[in-house]
Amino acid sequence: MTEIEHYQKLKLELRRGVLILAVLAELREEHYGYSLRKNLASQGLEIDEGTLYPLIRRLEKQNLLTSEWREENKRKKRFYQLSDVGKEVLEKLTAEWQQTQTTLNNIIS
Amino acid sequence: MKMINNYLNSFENYLPEDSKDEVRAELESLIYEELEDMQESLGRDLSQQEQESYLLKLGHPMRVASGYLPNQELINKDYFPAYKKALEVSLIIFSIIVLLTSIRLNFEDLSIIGFVFDVFWRVLEASLDVFVVVTLIFYLLQKSNYDLSKLYSWSPKDLTSSGKKVPLSRFNRFFEMMFEGLFLVFWNHLFFSEQILIESSFMGNEIMQNISISAEWQSVHWIINFLVGASLLLNAYHFLKGHKNTWSTWVNISNNLVSIVVLAFIASFEQYLVIESSELANFNWQKIVEYSNINILIILGVIALVALWDIYADVKRLKGN
Numbered sequence: 001m002t003e004i005e006h007y008q009k010l011k012l013e014l015r016r017g018v019l020i021l022a023v024l025a026e027l028r029e030e031h032y033g034y035s036l037r038k039n040l041a042s043q044g045l046e047i048d049e050g051t052l053y054p055l056i057r058r059l060e061k062q063n064l065l066t067s068e069w070r071e072e073n074k075r076k077k078r079f080y081q082l083s084d085v086g087k088e089v090l091e092k093l094t095a096e097w098q099q100t101q102t103t104l105n106n107i108i109s
Numbered sequence: 110m111k112m113i114n115n116y117l118n119s120f121e122n123y124l125p126e127d128s129k130d131e132v133r134a135e136l137e138s139l140i141y142e143e144l145e146d147m148q149e150s151l152g153r154d155l156s157q158q159e160q161e162s163y164l165l166k167l168g169h170p171m172r173v174a175s176g177y178l179p180n181q182e183l184i185n186k187d188y189f190p191a192y193k194k195a196l197e198v199s200l201i202i203f204s205i206i207v208l209l210t211s212i213r214l215n216f217e218d219l220s221i222i223g224f225v226f227d228v229f230w231r232v233l234e235a236s237l238d239v240f241v242v243v244t245l246i247f248y249l250l251q252k253s254n255y256d257l258s259k260l261y262s263w264s265p266k267d268l269t270s271s272g273k274k275v276p277l278s279r280f281n282r283f284f285e286m287m288f289e290g291l292f293l294v295f296w297n298h299l300f301f302s303e304q305i306l307i308e309s310s311f312m313g314n315e316i317m318q319n320i321s322i323s324a325e326w327q328s329v330h331w332i333i334n335f336l337v338g339a340s341l342l343l344n345a346y347h348f349l350k351g352h353k354n355t356w357s358t359w360v361n362i363s364n365n366l367v368s369i370v371v372l373a374f375i376a377s378f379e380q381y382l383v384i385e386s387s388e389l390a391n392f393n394w395q396k397i398v399e400y401s402n403i404n405i406l407i408i409l410g411v412i413a414l415v416a417l418w419d420i421y422a423d424v425k426r427l428k429g430n
Contacts, residue, residue, distance in 0.1 A: 033138075034143060049139065050173050053135065053139060054176035057177065075141065075142070076134065077138050077142070
């Protein structure tokens, strides 16, 4: 593996860790899959469909999200939002993230 | 958008049964949402090439489906769909090779049951070897981080419209395969045994009776092998896929039609069994032959009715599509 390939692989692993937190935070407001992806991309977090959509499904299976199918503009869409359990988990993860960020900043500096 | 539909049909094939419909509906909604967005920003419909580029960027349907699979222990979900496909194809090929190479055993001095057991263990042994080798290959590919884009190299144009799929019971298919396999063994044993010897007792005396099939059966020996063999292969395909599609339904209909013609030809035979009585010369063996003929005709009639019913069900299904 070349140096660039190593870097890309590690970058991907780093992003994977923050992806769940980003998705949970974004779903404090209701979104359907595509609008969620667009919103995250507009804030600088590009995620490909193959990663995001299975992730949302997994979070729903873990009862962190609720969803419902609705028809909009003659098309059926699945809307997701944080569940009560999801809100609790988000709060704890956010605190954990802030702690980790402080620790890491200390180590790097 | 035929290419998109073919993509979604292919994607659906790699999903687990319980979530197939839901996940497909979700991805379909998302894909069309994105395409509409792109069309809106361009102010026109997307060309075939643009649709193709979009699908290429999305990824091979197998690979996208792998994201929806639970993580596996030995082969992770990125490699699992390709591993599963490789395993399916290898198992079929090697099972057929073992079955074909075992045919010569039928000519050795083995009873039918002995032959069946021998073939069963050979197929099982070959299947275990194939499983180990394919799993090892994919485990090593995974360990070496083999480039997934090479594993899943594809083009959206190569995806075909596979038509509406009809789910089938795998248990029924397996049962039919076993029945057809045993029939083939029994059928060929009849031709390569000189005669069927039947032990019976009459008034306390043990007698041996030579019964053989008439020479007329020779004319249908290989066509029946072909028809039952084709049905066995088709059932194996349905067993693996878990569904029927348009082309496999047509193959089934053709097989049944030819079977009915062959059954009608068999019904025209003058003689089915030849009984040579070696003892009890005054016993009315002719009556036994007549009863046997009637029973054989009844069996032929039942098989023909089943084939007709199968044709009717398949045609109805095709019309419904």
